[in-house]
Amino acid sequence: MFTLSEPDFSRFLRALQFAADKHKEQKRKDGVIPYINHPIDVTLILWNAGVRDIATLLAALLHDTIEDTPTRPDEIRDQFGEEVLALVLEVTDDKSLPKAERKRLQIEHAPHISLRARQIKLADKINNLYTITHYPPKDWPLERKREYLEWSKQVVDGLRGHNPLLEAAYDQALAEARAALTQH
Numbered sequence: 001m002f003t004l005s006e007p008d009f010s011r012f013l014r015a016l017q018f019a020a021d022k023h024k025e026q027k028r029k030d031g032v033i034p035y036i037n038h039p040i041d042v043t044l045i046l047w048n049a050g051v052r053d054i055a056t057l058l059a060a061l062l063h064d065t066i067e068d069t070p071t072r073p074d075e076i077r078d079q080f081g082e083e084v085l086a087l088v089l090e091v092t093d094d095k096s097l098p099k100a101e102r103k104r105l106q107i108e109h110a111p112h113i114s115l116r117a118r119q120i121k122l123a124d125k126i127n128n129l130y131t132i133t134h135y136p137p138k139d140w141p142l143e144r145k146r147e148y149l150e151w152s153k154q155v156v157d158g159l160r161g162h163n164p165l166l167e168a169a170y171d172q173a174l175a176e177a178r179a180a181l182t183q184h
C-alpha cells in the first residue's frame with residue numbers, strides 16, 4: 001500500500017489550502033459549484049489513475065492559480081518549489097492572448113509537454129467534460145458545448161501514449177458527453 005510521507009502530506013494540505021484561498025471567490029461556469037472543486041477533482045482523477053508523484057499532485061491542485069487568479073509564480077515557487085512551479089507553468093495558458101490563440105496553442109503544445117504535465121492536462125479535460133455534461137455552463141449554447149468536446153479531443157490526441165488509465169477515462173467521458181449532448 002502506498003502512503004504519503006508526513007512532509008509530503010503536509011505539502012499537499014498546504015497546496016489544498018493555498019488553492020482554496022486563491023479560488024475562494026470563484027464559481028464554475030454553472031455559477032453554482034465552488035471553483036475549488038475543480039482542482040480537487042483533477043487531483044482525485046490523477047490519484048484514481050495511479051499517479052502518486054507528489055509534485056504532480058501538488059501541481060494539479062495549483063494548476064489554475066496563475067491562469068485564473070492574481071497568483072504570482074514566485075508565490076508557488078516560494079511555497080512549493082521550482083519543480084511544482086514548472087509543472088503549473090507548463091499547463092498555464094497565457095491569458096494575454098486571444099481565446100482562439102490560446103486554444104490553438106494548447107493543441108500545438110500538447111505533444112511537447114512533459115509526462116507529468118500531460119497527466120494534469122488529461123485529468124483537467126476529463127473533469128471539464130464531466131462538468132459540461134452534468135453541470136453545464138449557464139450561458140453556453142449547445143453548439144459551444146459540442147465545439148468544446150471536439151477541441152478537447154484535439155488537445156488530448158496530442159497527449160496520448162503515456163497513461164492508458166487516464167486516456168480510457170477521457171474516452172469514456174467524451175463518449176458520455178457526446179451522448180448527453182445528442183439528447184438535447
